[in-house]
Amino acid sequence: MRFDLPIFxxxxxSLNIGNHTILKKITLQxxxxxxxxxxxxxxxxxxxxxxxxxxxxxxxxGEVLIYGKPLEAFKEWEKIGYVPQRATxxxxxxxxxxxxxVKMGRLPKKGFFAFYTDEDxxxxxxxxxxxxxxxxxxxxxxxxxxxxxxxxxIARALASDPSILILDEPxxxxxxASQKVFYDLLRELHRNDGITVLFITxxxxxxxxxxxxxxxxxxxxxxxxxPKEALSCESVSELYGIEAHLLANHKKVKSC
Numbered sequence: 001m002r003f004d005l006p007i008f009x010x011x012x013x014s015l016n017i018g019n020h021t022i023l024k025k026i027t028l029q030x031x032x033x034x035x036x037x038x039x040x041x042x043x044x045x046x047x048x049x050x051x052x053x054x055x056x057x058x059x060x061x062g063e064v065l066i067y068g069k070p071l072e073a074f075k076e077w078e079k080i081g082y083v084p085q086r087a088t089x090x091x092x093x094x095x096x097x098x099x100x101x102v103k104m105g106r107l108p109k110k111g112f113f114a115f116y117t118d119e120d121x122x123x124x125x126x127x128x129x130x131x132x133x134x135x136x137x138x139x140x141x142x143x144x145x146x147x148x149x150x151x152x153x154i155a156r157a158l159a160s161d162p163s164i165l166i167l168d169e170p171x172x173x174x175x176x177a178s179q180k181v182f183y184d185l186l187r188e189l190h191r192n193d194g195i196t197v198l199f200i201t202x203x204x205x206x207x208x209x210x211x212x213x214x215x216x217x218x219x220x221x222x223x224x225x226x227p228k229e230a231l232s233c234e235s236v237s238e239l240y241g242i243e244a245h246l247l248a249n250h251k252k253v254k255s256c
Contacts, residue, residue: 013063014059171201
């Protein structure tokens with residue numbers, strides 16, 4: 001049992017849209033320093049769950065506390081960096097540079113009409129260098145590859161100095177080589193910068209290797225603090241409703 005204050009404290013959360021149950025009686029906590037993956041079938045409610053954590057979707061029943069405060073009372077949104085689903089699929093004709101996009105990440109601390117200070121410039125540069133996109137700062141977003149746009153959007157989320165980084169299927173539209181770079185960078189953010197990480201993914205092999213907590217969502221949620229044990233063929237078959245056969249390249253995942 002932990003006695004520190006959780007970042008997210010989800011209590012008996014349910015969400016219905018019309019006659020459809022999207023989320024059902026979810027209770028869980030996410031603490032500082034955790035590296036959390038969310039998996040589940042398409043349409044199982046993963047994205048809706050994350051949007052509910054952030055107050056973008058109102059639950060039908062239950063509540064979410066952030067740092068001990070109800071959602072409606074929480075004001076320190078700069079503590080949370082969020083990269084939504086398909087964020088890398090930016091209009092290629094959008095007339096902005098990579099630097100323009102990343103510095104928007106400072107807005108939660110300032111508001112839309114505040115002056116861009118030297119500290120803002122420094123934090124923007126630090127975030128871009130951390131994600132290896134500083135050299136691309138003057139490139140238009142339409143000129144960037146999928147992997148470069150991915151790192152740019154994460155840099156934008158990091159520009160506000162968040163305590164937790166939340167990513168919804170961040171590898172959508174990104175090639176395999178860029179995915180490896182992404183996971184290496186994400187691991188460094190967690191290990192070296194102490195950022196709590198929560199992300200939705202379909203990459204089960206990565207989960208087994210690095211993650212400290214696994215959340216499976218298919219309307220209801222199951223929480224496991226030993227992801228390698230949770231990723232048996234039986235448990236994955238039950239989650240996805242099909243017969244599963246796990247294939248992996250490293251020793252930490254057993255194939256069936």
